[in-house]
Amino acid sequence: MKPERTVLVTGCSDGSLGSALALAFHADGWRVFASARNVSKMAVMKESGIEQVELDVQSSESISRAVKTIQAQTGGSLDALVNNAGLGYSMPIMDTDMGALRQLFELNAYSIVTISRAFLPLLLASKQKKTLIANNTSGMGMLGCGMPFQGGYSASKAAAASLTESLRMELAPFGVQVVNIVTGRVKSTFFQNSNDAVLPEDSIYALAREAIEGPMNGRTSISDRENAEEWAKRVVQDLTSVNPPHLIYRGGQAGTGKLASIFPLGTWDWLFKKWSGIDVLEQELEKRKGQGKS
Secondary structure, X not given: OOOOOEEEEOOOOOOOHHHHHHHHHHHOOOEEEEEEOOHHHOHHHHHOOOEEEXXXXXXXXXXXXXXXXXXXXXXXXXXXXXXXXXXXOOOOHHHOOXXXXXXXXXXXXXXXXXXXXXXXXXXXXXXXXXXXXXXXXXXHHOOOOOOOXXXXXXXXXXXXXXXXXXXXXXXXXXXXXXXXXXXXXXXXXXXXXXXXXXXXXXOXXXXXXXXXXXXXXXXXXXXXXXXXXXHHHHHHHHHXXXXXXXXXXXXXXXXXXXXXXXXXXXXXXXXXXXXXXXXXHHHHHHHHHHXXXX
C-alpha cells in the first residue's frame, strides 16, 4: 500500500480557488492541510473532513507555527505545496494607491518565496521520489495579456510567474518539481473578497465611470468563467500526472491568453479595450473633442 501523500494548500477560505483545490486533492486520496488566515472561514473544509491550519502568509510568526503544526502531524515531511493565497485589485495605474500596490506584491509574489522557503525542509524530507511546489499565478501576468485597470495585479502575477520559473530550475536538482498554474477565468469569491473598485472623483477616467467600474469589479460581458470544481479537478489531474507540465493553462480564456502571448504585442488591444471600457472612454473623449471641450 502506497503511503498517503500530503499537501498544503494556502488561501482556502470558503468559495475560493484554494478551497476547490483542497477538495480536489482530498477526492484524489491526498491528506490535505488547508490553510487560511481565519480558520472560521473554512467551514467547507471542516465539513469535508479536511485538516485546517491557521496561516497568514505575511506573518513570520504564523508561518513558523504552521510549519511546526504540519511537521508534528506528518512526522516532519510534506509531499506538495500549493501557493494559492492571493489578492485582487482593480484601478488605473495613474490612480493606484501605492500602499495597495505594495500589498499586492507582498501577497501575490513575495509570499511565494517566504512560504516555499519555510516548508522546503519538509519537502526535502519527503519519502516521495519527487515533491511538488505549484504556484497559482494568472493569465493576466503574461506579456500581451495585461488587462487595462488591472496593471498592479497583473504586475504582481508576472512577478510570481518569474519567481516560479527561476524556482523551477533552482530546485530541480533536489527533486522538487515547480509548476506554474496559469489560471484563466474561474467562478469564485475573487471579486467579493476585494474592496469595490471606485474611481477617484478627479480621475481622468471618470468620464466613462460606469463603463470602466463595471469590469473593474468583475461585471463584464465575458461569460466563460469555468466552474471552480471542474477547474480544480483538472489542475489536480495535471499536477499528479507522471510528468507535470511546467505550465498548466486552466480556466476560461486560459488558452486565449496562451495564444495572446505568442502574437505581436498589441494584437489584442481592440479586445481588451472592449472588455475594460476603454472603447467607451475613447468615444466620450472624441465627443468632447468635437464639442470643443478639454
